Amino acid sequence: MSVATEATTHVIRPVSRSRAFWRSPIGRLVKKVPFYTLVVLIFVYCLFPFFWALRCAFTPESDLFSTPLQYVPEHPTLDNFRQAFQAEFFRRGLLNSAIVAGGVTLLSLAIGTLAAFALGRFRFRGRSFVMYLMLSMTMFPSIAILGALYTMISGFSLGPIDLPNIYDTLWSLLFTYLIFTLPFTIWVLTSFMEALPGDLEEAAYVDGATPFQVFYKVLLPLILPGLVTTGLLAFISAWNEYLFALSFIQDPDKYTVPLAITSFVGESGSSFQQPWGTIMAATIIVTVPLVALVLVFQRYILAGLTAGAVKG
């Protein structure tokens, strides 16, 4: 570029006015306008529904759909948040979702790191079979086994062991959610384990460490970023799950967040008169921590998502 401009300055040649303009500092700024317009458009597109939910959450119920529509609430209020927290199933929902999502995350990490240790640090026959099994499980449509799980959780016997009826309890979610968190956890953690240098454990083994010591003293600290990534992704997917929760839970005391969010009814009790202000306040309450989490751990999450998708 610079070579080209120097060459043109030596040759005496009338430079057209428009060309001179585009090279001036103002011209360069103007040239970027279409680009930044696109950036702003993307920004607005991504955030507008979130902004709108915020607007609704702070607008009194009576003003929500007033004509002309208020784009910024004229009488901002916290009433909607108060209403949302007054609903017991919503408060319970937050707690239940925290229990289920937290439990599933811990279980997947515990089982997943052991499996990833085996798959990522040992070469053995059947390894690639297990890897393919886990990969195909990550794409497994949970609707395909809904009926079987539905009958299984209402009590069934596995040979001599009789399993209790866990229908309409949080246990049913805790177990079934593993189907989409665990294979993914294993797949990503294995790629983290494999990426560690090959002779890492050797010194520890020479010093007489057992494989288990190597595992939790040498390898586990090194794949901590992987644990954060997969833990977050498992937590988010369990927090957001709807199909199983809708099918296995009936008692409002056991609702998870997605069930609670869709259960607000207006004073009249009709489903056509939805209390949008309260719903949007609840929406903001459950989304803000999640969005904060995602923004703080942005780098980790992106690494996990691309490891899961691009390598797959």
Added chain:
Amino acid sequence: MSTAATPAPAPRRRRRTTKLKRRQTRLAWVLLVPALAVVVFVAIYPLGKTIYQSFTDQEFLALEPAQWVGLQNYRDLLDDSIFRDAVWTTLKFTLITVAFEFALGLAIALVVNSRFRGRGVMRAVMLVPWAIPTVVAAQMWKSMLQSNGVISDAGTRLGILAHPHAWIADPATSLAAICAVDIWKTAPFVALLLLAGLQVIPGDLYEAAEVDGANALQQFWKITLPLLAPAIFVTLVFRTLDALRVFDVFYVFFGNRLGTQSMAIYAQSTIVGDGYVGYGAAISMAIFLVIALFVVVYVTFQRVVLR
């Protein structure tokens, strides 16, 4: 593995290596036991059970035991107009959302891939729709799409719409409304995946093309697209499989209103709502087959075109 580097193994040593190897193999399988148990228990066994149930007339909590009915459920499925509608709706939904998410996602990725101030902020912003639970996103859009909601209001103000429109209630626009939610939630996410693919394309390729006088469009067709092909492929596969089993948005928007059911909605309402576990299992298997068909098509396409 760890002893592979030691030179000139003596015979005795080799025997010890294999013994070590055997011990390692055994340890590996022991470590895998919990994971495999879970997979068998929550995926493989239920899948087998679903296949079995699809050949029976099992009902939830029925008093008499289920009867083997052979292919009857599948035969009924072929004559079931609700199921046919559900398949059709789901296919339309899949085609529309995947096409838009890919086109929009690629456009967003190309914009955000150029170096500019605030790029990090943009990447964070693009994660927001993905992080919002689908049910919550559906609720947000549901309120926006009411006839007196913000989309109608903004549309009439800007002169795009002649009059406010009830997007969800009107059957002519209900599918578009549902697609809009999915596209909003997923296009930025697709963009992030494609962005990761774009960033591994070496920059000197573009410099070389520049020297050779290739314009931006040529660079896009000859460099960006071919090198991005693997990332595009994986993204498309994942998105298609996800779209085919769509449930949440449809349920929040329509419950199980007839005519606007996805395949997963019909299966769920048959199993849980009506308690027809056997027939629902047959629907589940049909969904499974449709998804498998798409996987086969994609994999064949990849073998033939991309290799």
